[in-house]
Amino acid sequence: MRTTSWRSFAAATVGLIAGVNAQTGQLTDLGTLLSGQKNLTTFYGLIQIDLQKYPQILLQLPSFNGVTILAPNNDAFDKIPYSSLNNAFKNNDQDVITNVLEYHILQGTRLAAQLVPGTPVFIPTLLTSPEYTNVTGGQNVQNVEQAGDVVVFVSGLGSRSTLTQKDLSFNGGVVQVIDSLLIPPANLTDTLNAFNYTAFEGGLYASDLVETFTTQPNVTIFAPADSAFQALGPAIANMTSDELATILDYTILPKIVYSTGLTNGTKFLTQQGENITILHSGNNVYVNSAQLIQADILIANGVLHVIDNVLNPQGPGAQPNPQLATQVPAFASASSIDFLPYTSAIPCTVSCPVSSTSGSSSITRTSSVGAQSTGASTGTSTTSHSSSSSKGLAAAMARETGFGAAGLMVALGGAVLMI
Template identity: 45%
Template sequence: MRLVYSASTHGSSSISKKQPSSMANGVREPMVLLAAPPLHEVVFSQALRGLLFDAFHAALDPVARKRQHEGGSLAVVALASTVASQALTSVLQNATELSNLTTYLGLFPEFTQTLSSLQNITLLAPTNQAFSAFLNSSAGAALVQNDTSLIQALFSYHVLKGTYTDFENGAFIQTLLQPPQYTNVTGGQVVGVFNENNNTSFYSGLLANASVTGSPMNFSGGVVHMIDSVLIIPQNVSETAIQLNLTAAAGALTSASLVETADHLTDVTVFVPNNAAFAAIGSALPNLTMEQLTSILQYHVIQGVVGYSTGLQNGTSLMTVQGNNVTITVDDTGVFVNSAKVIVADVLVANGVVHVIDNVLNPNNATATANPDAQESGSPAFSGASSASDVPFTTGVPTPTSSIASESAPGATAASSSSSSGGASMPMKTGAIEAAALFGAAALAMNM
């Protein structure tokens, strides 16, 4: 029996399987047409078979063995080059699990062409199942409503700067989602990396997680990793607070008319007290003047430093927007800011990062320090305050669609996995630039 490859008129190939002719009746059995593998697999298979034949021949012939030693490494390099030189579009089209992604990219030919021309990138490619789940969520409304600007921003957020075959735990990797539209993070919005039990996950806005599935696929400009969920573009501070049930903080920002400030500052680290923290000082809040409330809230914001947990060092002093400093303490029990403990780290937002803390900070008690030996965090910054039965500042605040865990993330370097994209709303634009400039600037930066 022999295999014969034949190309169709459309450029695809097929395999013909021919049986030996029947000598008894003189009738030759008909040829059976079978589906062929993609052309690049055929090239790979033939080249590999040739290398194996050469190796076997060299083992028997000393002269041939010398020739094989001199030229074999070049053949392997050439073979690898053939496979790796595939265009991105070809790799995606050959992956049946990514047909939905291929379809949507096909709706944006200029975007896809630019993406295919980039070098040194990593594409996080949602599988068909991931796309289906996303389309059935509120966050997937952009695809259903054909919001061109947001769709391209979403695709840009799935492209990492750099070629990554594996990932370092706790890393924050910049993407091609660039300022000023949908993000105010210098250098581009990031995704977080969390490795556990030999599995790699990425977390994005609203703590949404996506795990790597399958093996990496090389292409001429980098590598593709399939993921089982669509990443969520990080939203602004106020919307993130509402969505994750940090409603007291969201209401306090509204009461102090600081929503616009919190949402539009560039490169921020925000320490957001949870609802229990605000309730714990409930007796002190009604007596605050607007100036005092503003000062307290500004004391929770650092501008000019996006302090992901991996970058928070023990003993670091950071100046807040209010003007006074906060002190970072890092030990075996966790991360503290003054006397408050970080209970959920690295919540990505449009203009930086949020760390959820278990106490409200007080600019008039900046010397309050952490007490790692206590079961709770250090002494409350508001001495004499007592708790309230109701959560303050929540009147009129929209009902959250999800919530965050009260425990700290593993190692205080990765966000909680208690949230998914199911209840996520659409991210808000942070600037007024046209969508074309969003990806164009990223493409220019990647190819300089």
């Protein structure tokens, strides 16, 4: 058991990398740059620890033809005790800390001055471990300049870090100082839970598509909001598992397409086999007749976009009516209901009912924390795909990670809520 705190370890190793890769050129080396910034002493200490255990991370940086290091300032680390990152840092879990730090190193030199206001860019990082990401070439971070010359970096679960000090050059790239730690993207089900899109999540369980949607690499998913499922009512709630699977396969693309790639008139081939069409009207973006209402939520295996309608593969030519605030359902037999279809298909992992007799319909599940699994590890369940009207119960369900890094997403998954 580790008894040395990460802060003490960091303080004891100050000075280790001052002069690493030092050159005689005009720019200073990374160690000298970081050691000269009083607001980066904590990050500087962590980099030194990282160099001791995994020296290749920093020593190989020149091979990337320049990097951008997103350096959390001291205030960012002071927020850790109030977040789910606390245990990893308190216990000096160097595996978790190292992978988090790798997510703070962007491939290529990225200057804030080069950003086009309002246009996001998605930048690959050095986080490539399959235990933490399923995106080819390194998990991505979103970078965008907003109104008022505010530059933000968006990471997992929509976590936002604001740039506080920009374009500090060293001889291997540039350092950008941020006010909060980045959170590596969580898997799909944890992300859906965090954003409370539980009807779509329940549909994945009911159609046996959870594993496919969470483990397939490099995907784009158009998830209908809960209200979209409620608007369909019996038109979707009474579907068989196979029929529902066909509908949901029409929401996934076997490639990553961020919002910047959703250009007017573009068609994309879905996993179901039919095309979807991207249409623009003013500032609104539509997928067939469904309006895009939330874009670019990073997930472990790609990107998630949220739409206001359930897509119908039998009507790929559906057109939006830009005059309507909410689009008409793409299913002729739709009728609104006041409960969420499929949420009871989500396996229970928290405050679960106790199963009684063999004829009981109760569900008993335990979470598969730390296991490479997309479902519950033990217990029994019914085969019914009935619906629940309790959003609170649904939000408490299905906390499985889908990763094997000793519960990494348990340590990181909720951090965005506090950081």
